[in-house]
Amino acid sequence: MTAQQGGELSVEVKELRGHPGAQETFARTVPVPTEFSTVLIGLPEGEDLELDLRLESVHEGVLVTGTAAARAAGQCARCLDELSYPLTVDVMQLFTYPERAEPGADEEDERFVSEDLAIELEPMLRDLMVSALPFQPVCREDCPGLCSQCGFRLEDDPQHAHEQIDPRWAALAGLAEDLEGSEDEDGPRG
Template identity: 45%
Template sequence: MATHASAAARRSSRSPLVIDITRLGRRPGSMITVDTTVPSPTRIGVELIAIEEGAPLELDLRLESVSEGVLVTGTMSAPTSGECGRCLKPITGEVSIDLTELFAYPDSTTDETTESDELPRVGRERGTETVDLEQSVIDAVGLALPFSPVCGPDCQGLCPDCGVALEDAEPGHHHEKIDPRWAKLAEFGEKDGDDA
């Protein structure tokens, strides 16, 4: 009973980006297509903008058996959300990436001649073969998203003194600044003005 429960827990915790390729077979040239929408298994992106966990990932993939493994090509698109890197306003958008990844068959020449972190492998799970696209998607999205997104090309950002969004500030918004080296002299000027 415990074994059945733990197997069910493993299946439910499996990433939606793990694709069962058992029906593909290993004959070179065999091909299947996957056109589906799955929830994002985690937040994918950079600090200021990302695909949120649970957001819909639209997959349009072609999986082809080649002599050394499975070649996955296609696209993934998803909505993004985050904040402007200049004014911190919420922003939304969409990211679309192209995927091209070879998953090596276990015990193939490619498997034996490459390091485990160089190339992903076809997985085996309870009599099925799978490919896990999660790391490929994470890597591609990280490269596709801007490190410092902006709400618009003319975003003026925030006032460095008071933090108000310059777009919303009154025209000519500024703060009087006294060079700290002259601050003491300004105090003397104020005292002289008080005496008069």
């Protein structure tokens, strides 16, 4: 089994065609392609993506199973600190021969073996790995984050707070200040 000219994640499966039960391994390290990310976290482009896959010939096509691993890096959604951790996903995907596809099957949900008997792993890996990334990544579960009023890092001073006046009473607070100011000008009433 060889990587095709189309890229390191395009694999020829000619030897598997017509031999149900035949297996081949695809174990290699390739650079992470572009756009393996969300807004706050992702797999840095060009970093190592370790693939340990088994390709098995089945009647419908080629079944790909195994694992894919890389380093995820990004920012904490609460405090914006940098974070990094290893990410491993399990892979199980059937690549169907076009003539074996069920009529009316949604092409968005199915993956196909190409006409030249190759499979393209990149879209499948992108779907699996990006969906495994957290929507709101945090550096740790109890991260206090930043002050919503001034942006102060709350971990540096857990007692940090701002005096908050209930907006329903804000007009009265302004009236009280005006009254105190007029008393100072006129002197105490008595």
